[in-house]
Amino acid sequence: MAAARYSSNELRRQVGSPRSKGRDNKDTLCRNILIYGNCRYEDQGCTFNHDQNKSSSPQADFGKKTFNVESPAFTPLSQQSAPVKKSTLSSQAASAAPFTPRGIGTPNLQQTTEASVFNPAAIREFTPQNYDIGNPTANGVAQDNGLYNDPFTAMGSISAALPSAGQFNLYASDHNAIATSGAPFYPQHGAFPTGPLQPPNYHLYQPFDTYRQELQPWQRTTYDFFTPAKVREDLQKKMFATQQVMPNSGLPQLERWHSLFPLDTNNRKNTSSFGYPSWVYKAQNSRTGTHYALRRLEGYRLTNEKAILSVMKEWKKIKSASVVTVHEAFTTREFGDSSLIFAYDYHPLSKTLHEHYFQPAHGNRYRAPNAVQENVLWGYVCQIANALKTIHSNRLAARCLEPSKIILTDTNRVRLAACSVLDVVQFESNTKSVLELQQEDLVKFGRLILSLATGTPPAHLNNVPAALDSLFAKYSANLKDAVAWLIAPPNPGESKSIDNFISGIAAHMTTFFDLSLQDNDDKQFHLAKELENGRVARSVMKLMTIVERGDLGGAQGWSETGDRYQLKLFRDYVFHRVEADGKPNLSIGHMLSCMSKLEAGIDEMVVLTSRDNETVFVLTYRELKKMFDRSFNELVKHSKTGAPGANN
Numbered sequence: 021m022a023a024a025r026y027s028s029n030e031l032r033r034q035v036g037s038p039r040s041k042g043r044d045n046k047d048t049l050c051r052n053i054l055i056y057g058n059c060r061y062e063d064q065g066c067t068f069n070h071d072q073n074k075s076s077s078p079q080a081d082f083g084k085k086t087f088n089v090e091s092p093a094f095t096p097l098s099q100q101s102a103p104v105k106k107s108t109l110s111s112q113a114a115s116a117a118p119f120t121p122r123g124i125g126t127p128n129l130q131q132t133t134e135a136s137v138f139n140p141a142a143i144r145e146f147t148p149q150n151y152d153i154g155n156p157t158a159n160g161v162a163q164d165n166g167l168y169n170d171p172f173t174a175m176g177s178i179s180a181a182l183p184s185a186g187q188f189n190l191y192a193s194d195h196n197a198i199a200t201s202g203a204p205f206y207p208q209h210g211a212f213p214t215g216p217l218q219p220p221n222y223h224l225y226q227p228f229d230t231y232r233q234e235l236q237p238w239q240r241t242t243y244d245f246f247t248p249a250k251v252r253e254d255l256q257k258k259m260f261a262t263q264q265v266m267p268n269s270g271l272p273q274l275e276r277w278h279s280l281f282p283l284d285t286n287n288r289k290n291t292s293s294f295g296y297p298s299w300v301y302k303a304q305n306s307r308t309g310t311h312y313a314l315r316r317l318e319g320y321r322l323t324n325e326k327a328i329l330s331v332m333k334e335w336k337k338i339k340s341a342s343v344v345t346v347h348e349a350f351t352t353r354e355f356g357d358s359s360l361i362f363a364y365d366y367h368p369l370s371k372t373l374h375e376h377y378f379q380p381a382h383g384n385r386y387r388a389p390n391a392v393q394e395n396v397l398w399g400y401v402c403q404i405a406n407a408l409k410t411i412h413s414n415r416l417a418a419r420c421l422e423p424s425k426i427i428l429t430d431t432n433r434v435r436l437a438a439c440s441v442l443d444v445v446q447f448e449s450n451t452k453s454v455l456e457l458q459q460e461d462l463v464k465f466g467r468l469i470l471s472l473a474t475g476t477p478p479a480h481l482n483n484v485p486a487a488l489d490s491l492f493a494k495y496s497a498n499l500k501d502a503v504a505w506l507i508a509p510p511n512p513g514e515s516k517s518i519d520n521f522i523s524g525i526a527a528h529m530t531t532f533f534d535l536s537l538q539d540n541d542d543k544q545f546h547l548a549k550e551l552e553n554g555r556v557a558r559s560v561m562k563l564m565t566i567v568e569r570g571d572l573g574g575a576q577g578w579s580e581t582g583d584r585y586q587l588k589l590f591r592d593y594v595f596h597r598v599e600a601d602g603k604p605n606l607s608i609g610h611m612l613s614c615m616s617k618l619e620a621g622i623d624e625m626v627v628l629t630s631r632d633n634e635t636v637f638v639l640t641y642r643e644l645k646k647m648f649d650r651s652f653n654e655l656v657k658h659s660k661t662g663a664p665g666a667n668n
């Protein structure tokens with residue numbers, strides 16, 4: 021127990037030698053005898069009984085008068101039940117004079133059950149000298165003698181529910197367990213001496229590294245603790261786009277889809293890709309609430325039900341990072357015609373390659389195309405090759421390999437966006453075998469890259485040999501050879517395959533793979549930071565549910581008493597810090613580190629001072645954490661909905 025020095029006038033008032041108020045107390049055993057075995061006021065006019073043998077059962081007496089403020093037997097059953105006005109200092113007044121234990125009765129009394137609830141003899145003065153942070157036992161931290169016992173663990177069923185050390189899972193913050201099975205929120209607190217003592221220190225706020233290493237801590241900005249501005253901005257824009265609605269769009273509500281939002285950037289009825297005008301909408305699924313991209317083929321009349329069933333069955337198997345996943349297809353008349361709809365994964369703020377590279381600036385005049393950098397082109401080649409590898413190995417063909425049907429979902433990140441459509445639309449009219457369609461895929465793939473490299477839309481790519489020759493000026497021979505191989509017809513009697521192609525570009529695939537791993541590492545780094553922030557946010561939310569709360573379960577001013585008072589002071593220490601001149605100190609680093617230390621429950625000391633500077637608590641984060649968990653668990657017990665886990 022490290023908390024020790026307090027000024028506690030109030031405490032003295034509560035626990036001092038009882039005043040008799042003129043009543044006859046001769047039959048009532050003096051509480052100092054009960055607690056300490058002697059009463060120093062015995063010869064100074066204390067009117068209570070000092071002969072233990074004369075008293076009727078003190079326990080029974082105590083049981084009757086537990087909640088009576090007049091009662092001389094000061095032996096509260098729990099901190100909560102004591103009828104204190106402001107019990108913040110109730111049980112820790114080591115220096116309270118009337119309770120300095122003396123005499124022979126003391127050791128025995130320490131072993132009683134009551135003594136474990138209130139046992140000032142066990143409170144040791146905090147001595148900062150020789151404090152060994154690595155040895156809690158030596159520091160007296162582990163010897164709290166039940167002062168901070170978690171009330172939950174007093175219940176036998178709960179102790180039984182404690183996980184063993186091997187099962188200890190820091191993140192298993194399942195409050196529902198408290199509500200249902202009664203398991204404590206942080207299991208280790210109940211079984212303080214037996215289980216794993218505390219979460220290890222790696223749960224402090226410690227992201228792997230920080231961006232601007234050359235800076236001193238005080239030169240860092242708030243952003244060093246969070247996701248970089250660019251990433252955050254991109255993600256927020258995407259979230260915003262996902263939530264965007266258009267109330268008066270005039271678009272219908274489909275049977276299982278609502279909030280349709282048009283994604284097309286022009287209203288041209290272009291039939292070149294599928295033979296039907298196609299439109300794309302963002303829509304929310306009524307059942308799951310998930311957003312999808314619905315591709316609608318206007319005026320399509322389905323003649324064979326099997327077309328959708330058998331094609332979807334095959335395409336649902338395709339899981340590739342380079343293919344937009346298709347979920348289902350159905351027909352509808354809600355648009356006033358007969359439409360065929362495909363539901364795809366929605367990738368917010370994506371653009372087609374056509375929009376990105378060949379978008380007409382005004383009217384039909386094409387913007388001067390930017391030359392696509394070779395490494396970017398190779399990135400596209402690798403990703404599309406990856407898509408074709410998955411599709412072809414599932415005995416399917418992509419078919420829609422044109423710039424208007426490939427979307428850029430992130431920087432240099434492409435996905436095939438209209439797979440399966442032609443398979444349904446041409447289910448009966450298609451006369452080509454899968455192998456032939458796959459060969460066509462390779463040629464379309466080659467033309468696509470050539471078109472991007474030369475800045476010519478595929479429809480205008482009339483002179484392929486000349487376009488291929490022009491590649492020498494800007495790109496490596498390697499790229500030109502790859503494109504030429506894709507476009508060239510196979511030797512008679514042979515067929516080309518995507519596997520052959522991938523073997524030919526293995527070096528570029530490896531480079532791309534490495535970049536992709538690096539990107540993954542980068543994201544992992546940000547994720548780790550956000551993980552820490554998420555944990556801090558959780559703790560802050562819990563702290564806010566405790567401090568400044570009014571009554572709880574009949575306990576008046578609940579949040580101002582007991583553990584909660586110290587938590588309130590901790591809140592002040594973390595969030596309401598002021599400089600010497602009284603100006604607010606808004607150091608985010610301080611807030612994050614304090615909250616992380618609380619989360620981790622480390623042995624570091626923290627000094628909490630009341631606002632009137634009259635009370636000072638010196639205690640460890642470990643103790644604070646116990647108070648924190650205990651208070652929160654108490655809230656959970658009283659809440660109707662039980663634990664907040666489900667709402668997290």
Ligand SMILES: Nc1ncnc2c1ncn2[C@@H]1O[C@H](COP(=O)(O)OP(=O)(O)OP(=O)(O)O)[C@@H](O)[C@H]1O
Nearest residue numbers: 283284290300313364365366367370371372424437
């Ligand atoms: N799965 C998707 N998620 C998010 N947006 C998508 C998705 N698929 C397509 N889009 C977007 O929808 C818009 C329209 O796509 P579409 O394929 O119709 O292109 P288009 O240029 O209009 O082609 P066309 O002229 O053939 O209709 C594009 O901006 C595209 O980025």
